Amino acid sequence: MNTIAVIGAGTMGNGIAHTFAQTGFTVKLIDLSEKNLDRGMATIAGNLDRMVSKGTISEDDKLKTIGNIITYTDLKDGVVGVDLVVEAATENVDLKLSIFKQLNDACSHNTILATNTSSISITQIGAVVAHPERVIGMHFMNPVPIMKLVEIIRGYNTSDEVTRLIMDLSVRLGKVPVEVNDYPGFVANRILMPMINESIETLYNGVAGVYEIDTVMKLGMAHPMGPLQLADFIGLDVCLAILNVMYDGFKNPKYAPCPLLVNMVRAGKLGVKSGEGFYDYSESKKAEKVAKMFA
Ligand SMILES: NC(=O)c1ccc[n+]([C@@H]2O[C@H](COP(=O)([O-])OP(=O)(O)OC[C@H]3O[C@@H](n4cnc5c(N)ncnc54)[C@H](O)[C@@H]3O)[C@@H](O)[C@H]2O)c1
Numbered sequence: 001m002n003t004i005a006v007i008g009a010g011t012m013g014n015g016i017a018h019t020f021a022q023t024g025f026t027v028k029l030i031d032l033s034e035k036n037l038d039r040g041m042a043t044i045a046g047n048l049d050r051m052v053s054k055g056t057i058s059e060d061d062k063l064k065t066i067g068n069i070i071t072y073t074d075l076k077d078g079v080v081g082v083d084l085v086v087e088a089a090t091e092n093v094d095l096k097l098s099i100f101k102q103l104n105d106a107c108s109h110n111t112i113l114a115t116n117t118s119s120i121s122i123t124q125i126g127a128v129v130a131h132p133e134r135v136i137g138m139h140f141m142n143p144v145p146i147m148k149l150v151e152i153i154r155g156y157n158t159s160d161e162v163t164r165l166i167m168d169l170s171v172r173l174g175k176v177p178v179e180v181n182d183y184p185g186f187v188a189n190r191i192l193m194p195m196i197n198e199s200i201e202t203l204y205n206g207v208a209g210v211y212e213i214d215t216v217m218k219l220g221m222a223h224p225m226g227p228l229q230l231a232d233f234i235g236l237d238v239c240l241a242i243l244n245v246m247y248d249g250f251k252n253p254k255y256a257p258c259p260l261l262v263n264m265v266r267a268g269k270l271g272v273k274s275g276e277g278f279y280d281y282s283e284s285k286k287a288e289k290v291a292k293m294f295a
Contacts, residue, residue, distance in 0.1 A: 003083060005029075007088060009037050013031070015145055018065065022057070041066075047143070085103055087100070091237075092241065101129070104129040116139055138170070139186065150175045152166055152180070210228050229279060231278065243261075
């Protein structure tokens, strides 16, 4: 496996492209517009610069990594000849089903089709392609170049062979893969999102402020980042989408998104990526705050 395609150059897609390219893969990075691709490439370049300045990689490694990435705005062109596709487009079930239908037509039946979805059923996605045994969840964590975990999700039809290949590939990327089954939220978000939602509910109920809630969890529970700050970093729209999938999937009110989260997403306050969420990430403060999160 040498050439892969990544669909989506947003928060996760650019991190996934970066990680594969740094390991020596040729990466075809696909998004809807040149503007999105430029933004994704600028993020990759900025993250590589930070690694060079920390001495983690050399200037030559940086240039090689960037040189391994080719950008495309056309999905069909981007997936020609690839061994693996990792889909990291917006968390929306209809969008993902439509992308996988296109992949079914554009790729060979031997191409492994992975999705980075946080919560959407791998089995449901697999059902729209021929040979669903090659569809698998490859759930990277944010920020991808730094976080070790990859949650590997087996859909109902995913084969043992594809699971083994993707587990081995994750190790080759320097990650630690963990195999789980396909139920809403898988493991990571089934546990994380109720905590984030409860933190938002605690704020909404006026029990404490943003700083206080995050400080209780950071200093009291030894979490490296408070849950509200983490929600900002994940993207409040992504958190809302995941909670809705779990709410619908389990038909259980405990997963109902807090009205404050719903309102913030409606108001365009999506966290780091929009410049404001529970914290302010206006351009002047953004780089400093994001850097501090991972100091
Ligand atoms: N944000 C996180 O912390 C996180 C963590 C793990 C997994 N995920 C999952 O990763 C996926 C991407 O999330 P994100 O946070 O990177 O979202 P994002 O909004 O930052 O980026 C999504 C990108 O997909 C692009 N896109 C949309 N439709 C497309 C299409 N048809 N073809 C090509 N590109 C398309 C958008 O233009 C955008 O650039 C989601 O499934 C999400 O649940 C997110």
